[in-house]
Amino acid sequence: MVEKSKASKRGRIACSMTVRLGSITLDNPVIPASGTFGYGYEFAELYNINCLGSLSFKGTTREARFGNELPRIAECTGGLINSIGLQNPGVQRVVEEELPRLRACFQKPIIANICGFSVEEYAENSAVFDQEEQVAILEINVSCPNVHHGGMTFGTDPKMAAEVTRAVKKVTTKPVYIKLSPNVTDIVEIARACEDAGADGISLINTMLGMRIDLKSRKPVVANKMGGFSGSAVFPVALRMVYQVYEAVSIPVIGMGGVASARDVLEMMLAGASAVQVGAANLADPFICQKIISSLPEEMERYRINSLEEIIGGAH
Ligand code: SIN
Numbered sequence: 001m002v003e004k005s006k007a008s009k010r011g012r013i014a015c016s017m018t019v020r021l022g023s024i025t026l027d028n029p030v031i032p033a034s035g036t037f038g039y040g041y042e043f044a045e046l047y048n049i050n051c052l053g054s055l056s057f058k059g060t061t062r063e064a065r066f067g068n069e070l071p072r073i074a075e076c077t078g079g080l081i082n083s084i085g086l087q088n089p090g091v092q093r094v095v096e097e098e099l100p101r102l103r104a105c106f107q108k109p110i111i112a113n114i115c116g117f118s119v120e121e122y123a124e125n126s127a128v129f130d131q132e133e134q135v136a137i138l139e140i141n142v143s144c145p146n147v148h149h150g151g152m153t154f155g156t157d158p159k160m161a162a163e164v165t166r167a168v169k170k171v172t173t174k175p176v177y178i179k180l181s182p183n184v185t186d187i188v189e190i191a192r193a194c195e196d197a198g199a200d201g202i203s204l205i206n207t208m209l210g211m212r213i214d215l216k217s218r219k220p221v222v223a224n225k226m227g228g229f230s231g232s233a234v235f236p237v238a239l240r241m242v243y244q245v246y247e248a249v250s251i252p253v254i255g256m257g258g259v260a261s262a263r264d265v266l267e268m269m270l271a272g273a274s275a276v277q278v279g280a281a282n283l284a285d286p287f288i289c290q291k292i293i294s295s296l297p298e299e300m301e302r303y304r305i306n307s308l309e310e311i312i313g314g315a316h
Pocket residue numbers: 035059082083084085086087141143144145146147206207228
């Protein structure tokens with residue numbers, strides 16, 4: 001149990017930042033979100049990343065992918081649009097080259113973000129990561145809005161989300177978290193379908209489908225026309241969805257979407273998140289996760305919180 005002490009006007013209080021995701025204990029709830037933190041070791045050049053609760057690495061497909069055509073980023077008020085298109089070196093190279101580099105500088109449990117273009121591919125990639133000791137959770141990404149015939153196609157239909165969940169559960173003994181898309185009418189229906197199919201947890205939200213148009217060219221800014229919008233502007237939407245899903249399921253929820261401060265982490269946990277991922281904020285400030293973790297004790301003290309575990313779902 002990690003205990004952080006902090007001097008206060010009321011004397012010294014001890015606060016616990018430890019959280020549990022099922023049987024997995026994290027020193028703190030702060031996790032860089034997939035796609036915003038590479039494979040982690042890149043950030044280890046900037047600071048000791050062992051302060052993180054865990055990290056979710058870039059979404060991985062069976063084959064290597066170059067990703068979508070450029071340009072694939074558009075700036076927006078309160079965030080950005082990305083249309084990366086699941087650029088990654090493919091599952092074998094991730095296991096053989098990227099994970100050993102990460103292991104050399106990060107000794108904590110990690111989350112494998114797994115993508116696919118068919119139910120079979122999700123299962124195959126999951127089976128590979130099932131063999132990796134450091135991988136504690138399989139985060140099944142059925143919510144990427146930037147690829148055709150894959151990603152979000154599986155996460156916007158409860159039957160398909162359930163089918164992917166069942167296929168992955170068959171090939172692994174590790175906890176399976178399904179990462180959901182906010183681009184649906186009823187997020188609760190999808191979350192329930194995943195829980196019924198055996199999911200061990202839910203991650204939400206991925207990015208919101210959006211676009212920008214360049215006034216000079218009168219054409220969409222990103223080559224793929226549309227992309228996933230993320231950043232602080234989506235925080236209230238993410239918070240609302242975490243709140244709704246927490247109420248509907250009895251498995252742990254990892255909350256994400258626009259989180260950029262310790263206060264956002266506390267809000268997410270009050271809504272029902274057992275742990276919290278930080279995404280777009282890493283792109284603006286590569287030190288943001290470290291800053292959030294070091295300011296959490298002070299914010300906990302400000303709001304008289306002794307233990308983060310105790311506030312999960314506290315707003316209900
Ligand atoms: C991308 O690579 O296009 C983003 C990943 C995602 O939205 O899941």
